[in-house]
Amino acid sequence: MGQSAHPSSLGPIRWEALYEQRVERCYAHRLRSLHALLETAAQRNPKGVALVLESERLSWQDLHDQAARLAWGMQAQGIARGDRVxxxxxxxxxxxxxxxxxxxxxxxxxxxxxxxxxxxxAYMLQHCGASLLVHEPDLVDRLPSAEQAPALRHRWQVGAAQAAQGSTRWSDHLGTTADITPATEVDEQDTAVILYTSGTTGRPKGAMLTHLGIVHSSMHYVEAMGLTEQDCTITAVPLSHVTGLVALVTTFALCAGKLIIQPAFKASDFLRLAAQEHMTHSLMVPAMYKLCLIDASFNPTALKAWRIGGYGGAPMPVQVIEDLAKSLPWLALMNCYGSTETTSPSTLMPKGDQSRPDSVGKPLPCVQMSVMDDEGRELPWGEMGEIWIKGPMVVPGYWNNPEASAEAIVGGWWRSGDLGTMDQDGYVRVLDRKKDMINRGGYKIYTIEVENALYEHPSVQEAAVVAKPCPVLGERVHAWVCLREPVDEATLKAHCAARLSDYKVPETYSLQDTPLPRNANGKLLKREMRDRVLAPDSTPTPSQGGRS
Incomplete structure (x- = not known):
């Protein structure tokens, strides 16, 4: 099977028996819980700034103490080990x-x-059996009734002087420093976080992220990116997503660096904060980098501290990579590949490696990867198949869903649903989602390749390529395009024809000046766009729905 290709500088790696029936490569010297990440940061860098939001700043010791005080308030309301919040x-x-x-x-x-x-x-709260819900003040109208979430006993509201009916104020549950009780001991294989992943069909699935997985993923990021307590990042992505939660919050707890909290991404605000706080690190989706490049306030001389630019969630258009290299030559771009089920990173491009711009990098030290055929057999180097991933950070399964767990995880290997290759040097290429690949009369077309060609046109802001049903060829190529400035189909078709084989060139287009639809985690909703191709006069609207 494919082995990890990154060397490790965080001490020895050994095989360990985990999750009942799995044997995984693990860091021998590691912290054992999510709580230990915070406790160690407070000991290592107590006065160092942990969190910044506008004028408010918390040190790592402040954050540790405030979390301990809130834990007392939770305990006072009966929250205990294993309960869901x-x-x-x-x-x-x-x-x-x-x-x-x-x-x-x-x-x-x-x-x-x-x-x-x-x-x-309502479904998520009922499915996980949450006892306590902590919520935003302006989302009260979405909260479920007692019948919809029978296990929900308490609702705490943040950020308002007066709580809504049925809720109490979050701040009222903070104990005093005298109230703090010792931390509860956990098994590192216990579930620490449940993150619901929205599938293309059916109900969301609750991936069970363990303490062990979160610690390993945080170690992978710190080691690969060389992060220290001197580093500073901005939370441009939602903290409720695995990237914000693990790549930013828990990773920066491990290195005891500084997190600047941005409530919602806006390029001008991001650039202002980056200059003001001397940001050194970012992890964003490619579209955010492009928005920074075209923003009127973009000033490279104010961004000299920015040394690491991690990205994932979608391919980075070649044009954006080239533009970043010209504007910010000191910025090391690092492509990251992972998912909720892998607790974020599986591969990372080695820092400063520009040899393979089409690669998502190499498997991380404790990660095993293999490319498999449809019958579950390993393929030779360079052959295209489904990417399977194994390691201590792969979740043991989905909460209260053994059927989905058994389908997705085979012998500890998570079946990603992504098509890709691995070369003899360990570099992985992700070619397409298995369900997104287009079959035009027997010719296989990877939508990422076509999208990259479209992105090279200066008028294209966003592009998504989908299959359009055809009674003769089975499928044809259709492109959804969000335009920065007007351009016609003929121009785009000629542009693509100069860069792609003729059968890959989109034959039909949906052109618009509004953003393409994405789900709550920022993923393009290709399923919705495929459906809309059958209704040519309609334009896709932003959805809260499933994974593309």
Whole structure:
């Protein structure tokens, strides 16, 4: 099977028996819980700034103490090890405090994106059996009734002088420093966080992120990116998503660096904060980098501290990579590949490696990867198949869903649903989602390749390529395009024809000046766009729904 290709500088790696029937490569020297990440940061860098939101600043010791005080308040209301605490919170300081308070008790945090609507929210709260819900003040109208979430006993509201009916104020549950009780001991294989992943069909599935997985993923990021307590990042992505939660919050707890909280991404605000706080690190989706490049306030001389630019969630258009290299030559771009089920990173491009711009990098030290055929057999180097991933950070399964767990995880290997290749040097290329690949009369077309060609046109802001049913060829190529400035189909078709084989060139287009639809986690909703191709006069609208 494919082995990890990154060397490790964090001490020895050994095989360990985990999750009942799995044997995984693990860091021998590691912290054992989510709470331990915070406790160690407070010991290592007590006066160092942990969180910044506008004029408010918390040190690592402040954050530790506030989480301990909130844990006392939770304990006073009966929250104990294994209980589920749902967090319907945006990017704010209370999110981080609540997360670590839950971890201190050995309870399970269930972050939910604030874009989730009432039906999905009710299902998640009922499915996980949450005892406590911490929520935003302006989302009260989405909260479920007692009948919809019978296990829900308490509702705490953040950020308002007066709580809504049925809720109490979050701040009223903070104990005094004298009230603090010892942290609850946990098994590192216990579930620490449940993150609901929205599938293309059916109900959302609750991926069970363990303490062990979160610690390993945080170590992978710190080691690969060379992060220290001198580093500073901005939370441009939702903290309720695995990237915000693990790549930013828990990773920066491990390195005891500084997190600047941005409630919602806006390029001008991001650039202002980056210059003001001397940001050194970012982890964003490619579209955010492009928005920074075209923003009127973009000033490279104010961004000299920015040394690491991690990205994932979608391919980075070649044109954006080239533009970043010209404007910010000191910025090391690092492509990251992972998912909720892998607790974020599986591969990272080695820092400063520009040899393979089409690669997502190499498997991380404790990660095993293999490319498999449809019958579950390993393929030779360079052959395209489904990417399977194994490691201590792969979740043991989905909460209360053994059928989905058995389908997705085979012998400890998570079946990603992504098509890709691995070369003899360990570099992985992700070619397409298995369900997104287009079959035009027997010719296989990878939508990422076509989208990259479209992105090279200066008028294209966003592009998404989908299959359009055809009674003769089976499928044809259709492109959805969000334009920065007007351009016609003929121009785009000629542009693509100069860069692609003729059968790959989109034959039909949907052109618009509004953003393409994405789900709550920022993923393009290709399923919705495929459906809309059958109704040519309609334009897709932003959805709160499932994974593309």
């Amino acid at each position: 749902a967090m319907l919170l945006g990017n704010r300081i209370e999110f981080v405090v609540t997360l670590f308070a839950v971890a201190r008790l050995g309870a399970i945090a269930v972050p939910i994106n604030i874009r989730e609507q009432a039906p999905g929210l």
